[in-house]
Amino acid sequence: MSTSTIRVVIADDQGLVRFGLRKILDQEPDLEVAGEANDGAAAVDAVRRVRPDVVLMDIRMPGLDGIEATRRVVSTSPATRVLMLTTFGLDSYVYESLRAGASGFMLKDAPPEEIVGAIRIVASGEAMLAPAVTRQVIDEFARLPRPRTQPDGPPTLTAREQEVFALLVRGLSNAEICDVLTISDATVKTHVARVLQKLGLRDRVQVVIHAYESGLVTPGDAP
Secondary structure (H helix, E strand, C coil), X not given: CCCCCEEEEEECCCHHHHHHHHHXXXXXXXXXXXXXXXXXXXXXXXXXXXXXXXXXXXXXXXXCCHHHHHHHHHHHCCCCEEEEXXXXXXXXXXXXXXXXXXXXXXXCCCCHHHHHHHXXXXXXXXXXXXXXXXXXXXXXXXXXXXXXXXXXXXCCCCHHHHHXXXXXXXXXXXXXXXXXXXXXXHHHHHHHHHHHHHHCCCCHHHHHHHHHHCCCCCCCCCX
């Protein structure tokens, strides 16, 4: 087996959905279904046993739901990425799922090629979220402000990295950051990677959550 194979656990309480997803993934030479789970608790157990690269996690499941299961997966297996499955689109679950550590969202009825592409994206360490979703998280913070500390700022970042950090918090894409700072895409990617590494964060969406919850910015700072 190739070392580049992406191992996936499918977690959904509907057997037909799991069957359909398995059929899709079985067609891809670089994807392997390493396990299945019919609820959140079984998903957490499967991750402990097989240590997959990605979990396709249904949000609404009996017993332990997908959000709490995601929180436990991220805590016990930091290298495993979680891609949330939903029939509800960009609803109130987005915010809590991202706070729990999810790396993206995918509609259950999305075309097979989009589901496969999303798995590859999150497995590579990226977030499967459009900038519009990042902005939705910002809006949620503005609507539901939370208690926060007042630190001086991210002291480990260089001046340029702080500029990139500020633009990430505003929900800008890499292309938009390129335009604002007049730098190349490769340079933006390098700065984004360094920001994530220095702050110990998983992806750009976690940067937004970290910034607001730590008090580095407050609702109203980001236009």
